[in-house]
Amino acid sequence: MRIRSPRDFWAGLIFVAIGGGFVLLAHQYRLGDMHRMGPAMFPTLVGALLVALGVILALRSLVRDGAPVPSFHARPIIMSLLAIALFAIALQWLGLVAAIAVLVLVGANAARDVRQLDNLALAAVMIVFSVAVFVWLLGLPLPLWPIS
Amino acid sequence: METLSNLAFGLEVALSWQNILYCFIGCFLGTLVGVLPGIGPVATVAMLLPFTFGLGPAPALIMLAGIYYGAQYGGSTTAILVNIPGESSSVVTTLDGHQMARRGRAGPALGIAAIGSFIAGCIATLLIAYFAPPLAELALKFSPAEYFSLMVFGLIAAVVLARGSLIKAIAMVCFGILLGLIGTDVNSGAIRFAFGQVELADGLGFVALAMAFFGITDVVLNLEHKEAQQVFTSRIGSVLPTLADLRACFWSIARGTALGSLLGVLPGGGALLASFAAYMVEKKIAKPPRAFGEGDIRGVAAPESANNAGAQTSFIPMLTLGIPSNPTMALMIGALMIQGIAPGPQVMTERPELFWGLIASMWIGNLMLLVLNLPLVGVWIKLLAVPYRLLFPAIFVFCCIGAYAVDNKIFDVYALAALSALGYVLLKLDCEPAPMVLGFILGPMMEENLRRAMMISFGDPTVLITRPISAGFLLAALALLLAIALPALRARREEAMQE
Numbered sequence: 001m002r003i004r005s006p007r008d009f010w011a012g013l014i015f016v017a018i019g020g021g022f023v024l025l026a027h028q029y030r031l032g033d034m035h036r037m038g039p040a041m042f043p044t045l046v047g048a049l050l051v052a053l054g055v056i057l058a059l060r061s062l063v064r065d066g067a068p069v070p071s072f073h074a075r076p077i078i079m080s081l082l083a084i085a086l087f088a089i090a091l092q093w094l095g096l097v098a099a100i101a102v103l104v105l106v107g108a109n110a111a112r113d114v115r116q117l118d119n120l121a122l123a124a125v126m127i128v129f130s131v132a133v134f135v136w137l138l139g140l141p142l143p144l145w146p147i148s
Numbered sequence: 149m150e151t152l153s154n155l156a157f158g159l160e161v162a163l164s165w166q167n168i169l170y171c172f173i174g175c176f177l178g179t180l181v182g183v184l185p186g187i188g189p190v191a192t193v194a195m196l197l198p199f200t201f202g203l204g205p206a207p208a209l210i211m212l213a214g215i216y217y218g219a220q221y222g223g224s225t226t227a228i229l230v231n232i233p234g235e236s237s238s239v240v241t242t243l244d245g246h247q248m249a250r251r252g253r254a255g256p257a258l259g260i261a262a263i264g265s266f267i268a269g270c271i272a273t274l275l276i277a278y279f280a281p282p283l284a285e286l287a288l289k290f291s292p293a294e295y296f297s298l299m300v301f302g303l304i305a306a307v308v309l310a311r312g313s314l315i316k317a318i319a320m321v322c323f324g325i326l327l328g329l330i331g332t333d334v335n336s337g338a339i340r341f342a343f344g345q346v347e348l349a350d351g352l353g354f355v356a357l358a359m360a361f362f363g364i365t366d367v368v369l370n371l372e373h374k375e376a377q378q379v380f381t382s383r384i385g386s387v388l389p390t391l392a393d394l395r396a397c398f399w400s401i402a403r404g405t406a407l408g409s410l411l412g413v414l415p416g417g418g419a420l421l422a423s424f425a426a427y428m429v430e431k432k433i434a435k436p437p438r439a440f441g442e443g444d445i446r447g448v449a450a451p452e453s454a455n456n457a458g459a460q461t462s463f464i465p466m467l468t469l470g471i472p473s474n475p476t477m478a479l480m481i482g483a484l485m486i487q488g489i490a491p492g493p494q495v496m497t498e499r500p501e502l503f504w505g506l507i508a509s510m511w512i513g514n515l516m517l518l519v520l521n522l523p524l525v526g527v528w529i530k531l532l533a534v535p536y537r538l539l540f541p542a543i544f545v546f547c548c549i550g551a552y553a554v555d556n557k558i559f560d561v562y563a564l565a566a567l568s569a570l571g572y573v574l575l576k577l578d579c580e581p582a583p584m585v586l587g588f589i590l591g592p593m594m595e596e597n598l599r600r601a602m603m604i605s606f607g608d609p610t611v612l613i614t615r616p617i618s619a620g621f622l623l624a625a626l627a628l629l630l631a632i633a634l635p636a637l638r639a640r641r642e643e644a645m646q647e
Contacts, residue, residue, distance in 0.1 A: 007550065007576075007577045008313070008316075008577075010577050011319075011574070011578070011579055012315055013538055014573070014574070015319045015323065016578070017208050017320075018326070019322065019323075019326075022326045024339055025340075026340070026341075029333075029338050029340060030338070032338065033607055034602050034607035034608075034609060035602060035603065035606050035607030036527050036602075036603065036607075036629040037335065037598070037599045037602055039333040039335065039336045039338040039340055042329065042594075042595040042598065042599070043326060043329050043340065046322050046325050046326055046329075046591075047322075048505060050319055050323060050326065053315055053318060053319040053321060053322065056315060057315055057316065057319065058608040060315075064344075067578070068240075069577065070576055072576065073371075075413075076368045076372055077176075077368050077373035077568075077569070080364060080367065080544070080568065081565050081568060081569055082545065083544060084364070084547075084548055084561060084565040084568065085561075085562065085565050086566055087389075087544075087548045087561060088548075088552075088558050088561035088562050088565070089359045089559065091548075091558060092554065092558045096549075098355055103528070103541070103545055103548055104541045104544070104545065105540045107540075108537065108540075109494050109543045110367075110371055110540070111366070111371055111536070111537045111540065113263060113537060114537070115537075118533055118537075118538065119541070122538055122541055122542070123472045126541070126542060126545045130549060132544060133199075134198065134549055134553070138196065138198075138199065138201065139200040139202050140201060140202065140549075140553045141553070141556055142549070142553065142556075146588045
């Protein structure tokens with residue numbers, strides 16, 4: 001057995017896992033019957049369809065050639081996700097100003113060519129802009145500073 | 149002339165000073181972000197969504213529409229000058245547009261793109277005004293069974309017309325539907341798939357989902373294969389096309405508009421398909437045809453008219469049926485729901501000021517774009533000089549603030565990160581996010597309508613095929629699937645035969 005189309009194979013497995021997961025989770029809710037569909041009915045139907053499609057994809061990838069999975073580059077995705085998560089933590093405890101600073105300064109490292117001085121300036125610009133537009137002009141309820 | 153009086157009413161709404169202002173801001177911001185390469189209209193609308201949170205439904209929608217066609221316009225500027233499409237629907241514009249720029253005719257190329265888009269936008273607006281009301285009236289008569297089948301048809305059509313593998317696209321639709329079901333079930337009150345998280349009771353944040361799949365993952369992929377871009381901004385000259393240009397383009401614009409308007413209504417259609425089709429048709433029909441690909445002005449006029457017409461008419465199914473034909477329209481529906489308005493045919497009768505105000509504002513918006521684009525093109529080009537490394541952290545900031553500000557929930561920012569990771573893996577595996585977003589929006593509506601249909605029919609699923617209109621939609625969906633699957637089957641059989 002050789003996987004001829006790795007992209008389809010892995011996509012198929014992911015779909016089987018997700019569809020199966022939803023079907024299993026749906027078990028804890030009432031299924032009902034077709035006349036009175038319970039909260040579990042529709043997710044079970046769609047989840048089963050997803051599993052079926054995943055199985056077809058995975059099986060087909062054993063007989064049909066396809067492109068390999070393109071390489072993953074660690075830096076951009078990890079830095080981006082880290083920056084967003086840190087933004088969330090900082091926003092909760094330290095307020096918007098600190099959160100944007102963290103987001104920009106960490107997020108900018110997702111690129112290969114990083115110039116910290118530029119990023120400091122960019123962070124300052126983004127803070128001023130966001131506070132002026134989102135908080136003052138549009139009046140969105142964002143905490144600016146740490147909650148005392 | 150009911151349409152005219154309706155349009156007059158809409159103009160009254162759209163011409164209030166604040167709506168004009170929001171329309172202008174929308175067009176301006178849309179063009180601004182649209183010019184930047186690598187940020188498509190979906191990401192633009194998603195990113196700029198938080199700007200509309202503080203507004204009422206009508207100004208918010210007017211501004212979002214402005215952002216959408218502004219982004220569309222801005223994309224063509226980039227296509228002509230840099231040979232990088234600002235978004236996928238201006239890919240074909242690069243063919244002849246950039247050639248014109250190389251020959252020192254960047255000005256007329258930009259000019260005809262703006263003029264063609266303006267004419268197309270005006271005509272498409274009229275089409276919406278005429279065809280939307282009867283369609284909504286028809287849709288109001290639909291029973292749940294018909295509505296369910298219509299949504300199945302809409303999703304299948306959107307999937308079939310999109311690029312990439314059919315099975316993956318349908319799987320992504322299913323995945324989207326399942327994600328859409330997270331949260332409180334309106335019928336039973338059960339909180340589904342929430343893993344005990346209180347924050348998930350209202351469902352997964354749509355804005356976070358859209359930003360993750362179209363904003364963050366896009367940035368990450370751009371950072372992975374970074375190419376040096378050469379900006380072509382030497383001299384633009386006069387943006388006014390000559391009289392000969394205009395004469396050459398008259399029929400191209402007309403054909404582009406007609407084709408674009410038609411394709412825009414189709415699910416999965418919209419601007420992208422329209423511009424490609426218009427260019428192909430133009431290449432076949434226009435005489436003499438030899439100059440295409442070498443800077444023929446008609447090769448700019450036709451697709452640009454078509455993509456604007458298509459962008460405009462794709463509002464028809466969104467406004468009348470509550471069914472998005474592409475991810476941007478899914479975002480619009482998301483914006484409506486954030487404003488507390490249930491999308492569907494009742495919007496027109498219950499909120500006429502919203503409906504007609506939006507349509508009238510499209511007219512005004514198109515005029516504004518003409519004014520914004522022609523004299524200010526020099527300003528937009530300057531934007532192209534901003535390096536991407538300064539741009540993408542700004543995208544992060546808008547996405548994060550936007551995700552948080554929808555409901556003021558930190559949880560949504562974490563969801564943004566998690567969904568970005570998921571989107572990244574799926575994109576690497578060649579699974580397109582567009583079908584998923586459509587499924588996410590339509591999932592709960594499909595469940596609700598299927599439930600009601602089954603309730604009425606006492607659990608008899610054949611009601612979906614015994615009601616003629618419903619059967620028609622399902623048959624059409626099946627026909628589309630077969631039309632795509634059969635040639636593939638045939639091709640594979642031929643492959644096998646050759647082996």
